[in-house]
Amino acid sequence: MRRPLIGIAIGAALVATAAAGIVYAPAALGASDDAIAQASDAVDDGKMALTYATALNNVVAASDVQPGTVTTAVDLAELTADVKALDAVDELSAISLAGLTDDVVKGTAQVQSVTVALSNALQTAEEAKIAEEARLKAEAARIAAEKAAKEAAEQARRAAEALAAANTPDGAKSVARSMASERYGWGEGEFSCLESLWTKESGWNYQAYNQNGGATGIPQALPGDKMATAGSDWRTNATTQISWGLDYINRAYGTPCSAWGHSQAVNWY
Structure with a gap:
């Protein structure tokens, strides 16, 4: 009998509390x-x-x-x-x-x-x-630019040295010997004729100029600007003059010895 009585007592207490204005509700609702x-x-x-x-x-x-x-x-x-x-x-x-x-x-x-x-x-x-x-x-760009500039300067220096060397009579002969062999297959016999021919014409001086007729350079091109077909630097570069001169001999005479023979016969080629 006590348990039912306890339940009734609790219920009565809740009713009394509610009547007094005190309500037990969920926590959040208390805020x-x-x-x-x-x-x-x-x-x-x-x-x-x-x-x-x-x-x-x-x-x-x-x-x-x-x-x-x-x-x-x-x-x-x-x-x-x-x-x-x-x-x-x-x-x-x-x-x-x-x-x-x-x-x-x-x-x-x-x-x-x-x-x-x-x-x-x-x-x-x-x-x-x-x-x-x-x-x-x-x-990196600066270093690359400096390297490129240094390499360009070195190339320019070497080119200037090569040009200076080629522009001497001995240098011009060396260039002509190599070019004659590599481009046309002419050996030492043909180069000997070439050496004699251009020694007679200009002394292998790229600055040679014939005041009477205007023949110019090592091969004595007439007029001198014919050599522009071999390069715009024909006035200052013995190699350019030699390139043009060898091509002229090849086209006109076939070989340096033929050109030399003609020069000996008529005093020009």
């Missing part, structure tokens, strides 16, 4: 509407802060540069737990609701602050990398 609204806003803000922070953590992890900070990832654990707890508003007392709301607001601000700082640090690191890459590229 004010403003407190519940603040909790809801805090949850939304917290979730958004977590979303941004998670995205940033993923970006940092995938980036080939790292921010120059001690922190390389936003710590999400505490705010995640607090947001989850505050999101279960119906399970909280009014006091717990207020406390958790305050924790989430503060945690959200902290996560946002770290997120901004980390984002700025990553951006600074990326900009520094871009600047360094640009510096290295510019440095």
Whole structure:
């Protein structure tokens, strides 16, 4: 008989309490509407802060540069737990609701602050990398340009030396010997005739000029500008004059010895 009596007693106590204006309700309903609204806003803000922070953590992890900070990832654990707890508003007392709301607001601000700082640090690191890459590229370009200029100067020096050497009588003969052999297959016998022919004509002087007729250069081209077909530098380059002269002999006489024979016979070729 005692259990039914106890049940009746409890029911009577609840009725008496209700009559006195004291109501036992779910915890969240024990809080004010403003407190519940603040909790809801805090949850939304917290979730958004977590979303941004998670995205940033993923970006940092995938980036080939790292921010120059001690922190390389936003710590999400505490705010995640607090947001989850505050999101279960119906399970909280009014006091717990207020406390958790305050924790989430503060945690959200902290996560946002770290997120901004980390984002700025990553951006600074990326900009520094871009600047360094640009510096290295510019440095490589400078080195390449200096190398190219040095090589060009060296080539110009060698070309000038080669030109100077070829423009001497001995140098011109050396060039003619090689060119006659390589281009036309003429051996030493033919070169001997060529040497005699152009010794007679100009003394192998690329600056030779016949005041009477205007014949010019080592092969004594008449007029001299005929040699422009072999190169625009025909006035200053013995090699260009030799190239034209050998081609002329080949076309007009077939060989240097034939040209030399004609010169001996009529005093010109």
